[in-house]
Structure formats: structure tokens, C-alpha cells
Amino acid sequence: MIDLLIFSKVHKSLKIYCFKLIILPARALVGKTMLFEPGRFQLMDKPDATRHIKTRTKKESLTKEERQKQLEFQNEAVVHLNSLYNYALHLTMNPDDAEDLVQETYLKAYRFFNSFERGTNCKAWLFKILKNNYINRFRKNSKEPGKVDYDLIKDFYHSIKDIRSDTSEAESDYFHSLLHEEVYQALHSLPEEFREVIQLCDIEGFTYEEIANMVESPIGTVRSRLYRGRKLLREQLEEYAKKYGFNTDKDQ
Template sequence: MTTKTATGTFESEVMPYLNQLYSGALRLTRNNADAEDLVQETFLKAFKHFDSFQPGTNLLAWLYRIMNNTFINAYRKKTREPKTSTVDEIQDYQLAQDTSHPETRSAEATALDRLGTEDILAAMDALPQEYREAVYLADVEGFSYKEIAEILEIKQGTVMSRLHRGRKKLKDLLQDRLILSRPVGEATDRNLVTSQGGK
């Protein structure tokens, strides 16, 4: 395969994932400029090692693995001021709910539709990094347990554990915000019903 042909193949197969990778990079870096740099670095490494990609496997998962490793090696050690997520990132989260992978689809994710962008941002940002990564890759990107394990380079059982704990924490955070977002009377009535449920 000539260099020109290889470049054309890479562009036609990888470029369609540009926006999706950028959303993932923004989730990791919390900064637009750093996210752009991370995606660029990911694409350069992916192009350099494109001959190692195994046709028939999940290309997006392969790209995410490169990006995650690049972030760990080059970005995580940097100390910066707190980053602010963008509205686009959360819109991507909301739009992905209907197309999430059936194996990792969580019932709690549908509650996001009832909350505003700020509530979702706060709930997601409140999760520990390892839980946030797992929940994002499963419920936003729709990856399977096996694919997430390959991306994060951890055991599949660890993925399932992080998802279970992460979703539970997210559920609690979302539930608190759903209650607080309701009219006072409605929230009070709900709490009353809950407290009487065992009677």
C-alpha cells in the first residue's frame, strides 16, 4: 500500500470519529485547547500505528485506547486551574442515550432528560475519575464491557465493578437533584410516600 493510499484509507475511516473523539478528549482534559491538542496527538499516533489496527475490530475503541493512554502519559500530571465542561459535551451525553450499547445501558441514564445541563454537569463532575470514565464510555459512547476493559487496560470485572459503583453514585446524585428541582409540595409528598412505603 502506497503512502498516498494509506493516508486516504486513514482519513476515510478515522476522520468520521473526529467530533466523537473531541467530546471524549474534552471529558478528560476539561479544557478546549488541551482537548484539541489531545485529539491531534491521538490522530498522529493512530496514523503512525494504523498498520497495527486489526480490521473487523472496533476502530473507535482502538482510537479511544490510544487517546486514553496519551492522556495518562502527557496530561494527567499537569496541574491547572479547575476546568469547566462545555454545553456541547453534555448535549452529546443526552443525544447518546437512545443509541447506547444494550449491554451497558443503564436505567438511570434516562433521568438525565429531566434535568438541566448544569445539573448533569455537576452530577457527572462529582463522580471520581475512574467511575466517570467507565460511565461515560458505557452510557455515552455505548462501548461493551470488553471494549471498555481494552480502552482502560483493566480487567472486565473491574469495569463492571466501576460501572456498578459509578451508576449508583450517579443515581443518588441525580435523585437528589430531581427532588430539589421539583416544586416543594411535590418533593414533600414524594418523601412522605417513601417514608410510609414500608407501613
């Protein structure tokens, strides 16, 4: 009885073993051989096989693609980090907010890097993203950044290295006697629409077309804002100059 049970068990497992050993490879073999046979099987089975191969290469190439994307992103986008940070600082007037804004911008830019039109100005693309982030973050949520704190800016100026060289110290023009803080304050005393275009044009060196795209206004508007903005700024700077005893008329 026991012998019979054992035998049947052995028989069963043997059957399973045989099935695994013979039938499965045979099926697989049939599946494979069918591929090489002429007729409709080939047509039906072939796409399956190529799809299989394709997914494998896709996996490998995507990783490669990802690495390439990363490298391209570093070369195209990350190189503008300083400019972006400065722009964020100008917008938020707050170092912490600026850092957050730049981080958010890069995260978004990386995610959508495929949609960046190659050959166009990547810096302009990043600025546009940052500006949109800024609007969403601070304007829509009515979470306005703190009021301009000039003492903070002053400290900030003194605590951070100047990465521009002072080439114009020799000039005695009253304009050149102005300090960084004064120009900065004058710029920030302007209404935002003027300050923004001046910043994008004079500091960041964007073209009118790029600026128009960023501020979502026609080029004509950019022109007139720059004209009025510079005029206002000049008046402000002359005020400073007069305050410090420079005769601005004589320099004309």
C-alpha cells in the same frame, strides 16, 4: 609545438570521447546480454535486474499505498473525530487541551495505522491511544489540567450546538426535568474511575470487553464500577431533583 599540443589535447579528448561512445555502451551491452545467456552469469545478474525493477514498482505502489492508507484512515479513523474530541473534553475539561490531545492522537494513530488490526473497532483503538496520550501528558508531567470550571462548562454548553435531538421532552419523569448541565455536573462529581466507565459505556457505546481493554482492568471490575458509578450518579441526580422540588419517591 603548439600544433602538437593541440593535437595531443584533441587526441586525448577524442580518446575520452571514443571511450564514452564505444566502451561504456559496450560494457552496458555486455552486462545486459549476459542476462540472456545461459550459465552462471544469468544467475548472478538476474537478481540485480529484478531488484531494480522491483524498486521502481515499489516506488510507484508505495505512493499508491500511501494514498490508499490516507483514504482508509479518513474512512476508519477520522470519522470518529467528534467522539474523540468529546472524550478529550471530558478528560481535560479544557477545550484547548482537548484539541491538542486529539491532534496528537491522530498524528500517532496515522503513524502507526499499519499496526491497527483491521476488522477490530477503530474507535476503541483511537480512544486507547488518546487515553495513553492523556496519561503521558497530564499525569506523568504532573501537568494536571485545570480544575473543573462549571461556569465555563455552562457557557460552553450554551455556545455549542447540540447534535443530539431532544426526544424525551414529553416525559414528565423527574429525571427528564434535569438539564444537561446538571447531568454533566453530576457525572463530573463522580470519582474518575466511575465516571470513565460510564462515559465509555453509556455515551460512547463501547462493549465491556473494549472498555476493559481501555482501562486495563478485568471485565468484572468494569461491571462493578458501572454498577457503583450509576448508583452514585443516581443519588447525585436525586439531590438535584430534590433541590428543585421534585418528589423523587413519588416517581418510583
